[in-house]
Amino acid sequence: MxxxxxxxxxxxxxxxxxxxxxxxxKLRHVRVQYKILGLVGVLVLLLSSMIVWQMGNILTNNLRDQLDKRAVSIGSDVAARATNELLINNAYAVYELLQNTLKNNEDVLYIFVVDPQGNVLAHTFGEAFPKELLKANAVPGTDKYHLTAFRTEVGIVRDVAVPILNGKLGVARVGMEENGLQKAVLQMTWNLLLIALFVSALGIVAAVLLTRVLTQPIRELVSLTQRVTQGELDVQGMVHSQDEIGVLTEAFNQMTVSLSQNYREREDLMVELREKEEMRLQLLEKVMTAQEEERKRISRELHDETSQALTSLMVGLKVLESEASFCAVGDRLQEMRQTVAQTLEEVHHLARELRPSVLDDMGLVPALERYLREYETKFGTEIDFHVIGFQEHRVSPAIEVALYRIVQEALTNVAKYAEASMVSILLDWRAGWVSAIVEDNGQGFDPNQTVTQPGRGLGLFGMQERAALLGGTFKIESQKRIGTTVFIKIPDKGNLFSGITPAEV
Ligand SMILES: Nc1ncnc2c1ncn2[C@@H]1O[C@H](COP(=O)(O)OP(=O)(O)O)[C@@H](O)[C@H]1O
Ligand SMILES: [Mg+2]
Incomplete structure (x- = not known):
C-alpha cells in the first residue's frame, strides 16, 4: 500500500x-466548559512544573557555585596561614588553625593538611582519620586548587584541595556539606510549588468564569432553539457581543423572524384554502341538490305528463282500431299502438333511471331492490343483496339519495370494467352508522394509479365527495384478477344534507 x-x-x-x-x-460528549477547563488545567500544571524545575536547577547551580567559591576561599586561607607554621614545623599551631576555621564556618565538615608524601599532618576528625579521603581529591600539576564532590553517609560533600606553597609543603583539604544547599533548594521549591498552586487555582477560577461567560450565550441559544422546535417561533436571543457568538445569535434571530413570517404566510394560505374548501363543498352540495331536484322534476314530468299523454294516445288508438272498417287500417293502428306502448315503457324506464319515485316513497331498500332486479336482467350478472337493520327504519333522505347514487355508480363501474360474474351488496344500519359494501369478483385494477384521461375517474371521486359531504368515509380496495370492493360508511345523525327532500307524490 x-x-x-x-x-x-x-x-x-x-x-x-x-x-x-x-x-x-469520550471527548465528543464532554461539555465545552469542561473541555476548556481541562485544557487550562493541563497547561497551568505543565507550565508551573516547568518553572519549578527550571528555578530549582538555576538555584542549585548558583548555590553550588557559591559553596565552591567559599570552599576555595577557606582552603586558600588555610593554605596561606598554615605556610609559616609548617615552615617552623609547628604542628600544633596548624591544628589550632584548623579547629578555629572549623568553628567559624558552620557548613565546613572537615579540614586537614597532608605533607607532599601523603602523611596527614593535622585534621579535624578527632581520633580516627578516614584514610579513603586521601585519595578522593588531588591537585593536578600546577593548578591553584581542585574541586570534587562525592557521596558519604552524611550526604554529598564538596571537597577542595589547595596546594601549600605550590605543593612544596603539602595540600590543604576542606570538605563542605551540601545539605544546607539542598535544604535551601527544597525550601524554595516548596515556596514555588505553593505559588504555582495558587496561580493554578487562580487560573482555573478565571477559566471557569471565562467559560461561563463564553458558554452562557450558547446555552441560551440552545434553549431558544428548543423553544422554536416546540413551535414558539417568535423568540429572540439577546446579542451581548459582536464576536462569533453575537453573529450566531443575530443569524438565529433572523432565522426565527423569517420562520414566523413563513409560518404566518402558511397560516394565511391555510385559512384561504379552508375557506375555498368550504365554498367548494357548499357549491358541490348546491350542484348535487340542483341535479337531484332537476332529475326529480323531469322524472315526474315524464311520469305524469308524457306517460299520461301516451296512455290517452294508446286508448284513442284502441278505440279507432275497433271502429276501423278496413282491415289494413286496423293493422296499421295496432302497429302504432304497439309503438306507443313501447315508447311508454321506455319513458317509464327513463323516469325511473332519472329518479325512482320508489326511493322517495318507499325508501332506499325497495328502490335498490328494484334497481338491482333491472340490472340483473340487463347485464346478466348474479347479484347477492343483503340488508341488515333496515326493518322499520329509514335513514335521512340525503343519506338515502347518496347511498343510492353511490351503489348505482359502483354497479355501473362493475358493468363497464369488471367483467364480473357476481356482485355482493351489503347494506348495514346500526346505531348511528349506515354502511354499504359493494364487492365484485371481476378483474380488478390498481386504485393507486390515478386516471389521467380528462373526464374519467370522476365516478370514484364523486362517490368519495358524496360520502364526505355527509361526514362519511369512502374506501376502495382492488386486486387484479380477484375483484374490487367499495366501502362507504356514513354517520346517521339526522338530516345533514337537507337540500334533498322526498317527493310529494
Ligand atoms: N369495479 C371495478 N372493476 C374494475 N375496474 C374498476 C372498477 N371500478 C373502477 N374501476 C377502474 O377505475 C377507473 C375510475 O373509475 P371512475 O372513477 O368511476 O371513472 P370512469 O368510470 O369515468 O372511468 C375506471 O376507469 C376503471 O379503470
Ligand atoms: Mg365510473
Whole structure:
C-alpha cells in the first residue's frame, strides 16, 4: 500500500489507534466548559512544573557555585596561614588553625593538611582519620586548587584541595556539606510549588468564569432553539457581543423572524384554502341538490305528463282500431299502438333511471331492490343483496339519495370494467352508522394509479365527495384478477344534507 493511499484511508476511517478513537469518542460528549477547563488545567500544571524545575536547577547551580567559591576561599586561607607554621614545623599551631576555621564556618565538615608524601599532618576528625579521603581529591600539576564532590553517609560533600606553597609543603583539604544547599533548594521549591498552586487555582477560577461567560450565550441559544422546535417561533436571543457568538445569535434571530413570517404566510394560505374548501363543498352540495331536484322534476314530468299523454294516445288508438272498417287500417293502428306502448315503457324506464319515485316513497331498500332486479336482467350478472337493520327504519333522505347514487355508480363501474360474474351488496344500519359494501369478483385494477384521461375517474371521486359531504368515509380496495370492493360508511345523525327532500307524490 502506498503512503498516499494509506493517508487517504486514515483520513476516511479516522485514526486507527483504538485509544485515540476511544478518547475522541469520550471527548465528543464532554461539555465545552469542561473541555476548556481541562485544557487550562493541563497547561497551568505543565507550565508551573516547568518553572519549578527550571528555578530549582538555576538555584542549585548558583548555590553550588557559591559553596565552591567559599570552599576555595577557606582552603586558600588555610593554605596561606598554615605556610609559616609548617615552615617552623609547628604542628600544633596548624591544628589550632584548623579547629578555629572549623568553628567559624558552620557548613565546613572537615579540614586537614597532608605533607607532599601523603602523611596527614593535622585534621579535624578527632581520633580516627578516614584514610579513603586521601585519595578522593588531588591537585593536578600546577593548578591553584581542585574541586570534587562525592557521596558519604552524611550526604554529598564538596571537597577542595589547595596546594601549600605550590605543593612544596603539602595540600590543604576542606570538605563542605551540601545539605544546607539542598535544604535551601527544597525550601524554595516548596515556596514555588505553593505559588504555582495558587496561580493554578487562580487560573482555573478565571477559566471557569471565562467559560461561563463564553458558554452562557450558547446555552441560551440552545434553549431558544428548543423553544422554536416546540413551535414558539417568535423568540429572540439577546446579542451581548459582536464576536462569533453575537453573529450566531443575530443569524438565529433572523432565522426565527423569517420562520414566523413563513409560518404566518402558511397560516394565511391555510385559512384561504379552508375557506375555498368550504365554498367548494357548499357549491358541490348546491350542484348535487340542483341535479337531484332537476332529475326529480323531469322524472315526474315524464311520469305524469308524457306517460299520461301516451296512455290517452294508446286508448284513442284502441278505440279507432275497433271502429276501423278496413282491415289494413286496423293493422296499421295496432302497429302504432304497439309503438306507443313501447315508447311508454321506455319513458317509464327513463323516469325511473332519472329518479325512482320508489326511493322517495318507499325508501332506499325497495328502490335498490328494484334497481338491482333491472340490472340483473340487463347485464346478466348474479347479484347477492343483503340488508341488515333496515326493518322499520329509514335513514335521512340525503343519506338515502347518496347511498343510492353511490351503489348505482359502483354497479355501473362493475358493468363497464369488471367483467364480473357476481356482485355482493351489503347494506348495514346500526346505531348511528349506515354502511354499504359493494364487492365484485371481476378483474380488478390498481386504485393507486390515478386516471389521467380528462373526464374519467370522476365516478370514484364523486362517490368519495358524496360520502364526505355527509361526514362519511369512502374506501376502495382492488386486486387484479380477484375483484374490487367499495366501502362507504356514513354517520346517521339526522338530516345533514337537507337540500334533498322526498317527493310529494
Ligand atoms: N369495479 C371495478 N372493476 C374494475 N375496474 C374498476 C372498477 N371500478 C373502477 N374501476 C377502474 O377505475 C377507473 C375510475 O373509475 P371512475 O372513477 O368511476 O371513472 P370512469 O368510470 O369515468 O372511468 C375506471 O376507469 C376503471 O379503470
Ligand atoms: Mg365510473
Amino acid at each position: 502506498t503512503l498516499k493511499s494509506r493517508v487517504k484511508e486514515i483520513k476516511e476511517k479516522g485514526l486507527r489507534n483504538p485509544f485515540v478513537n476511544y478518547l475522541k469518542e
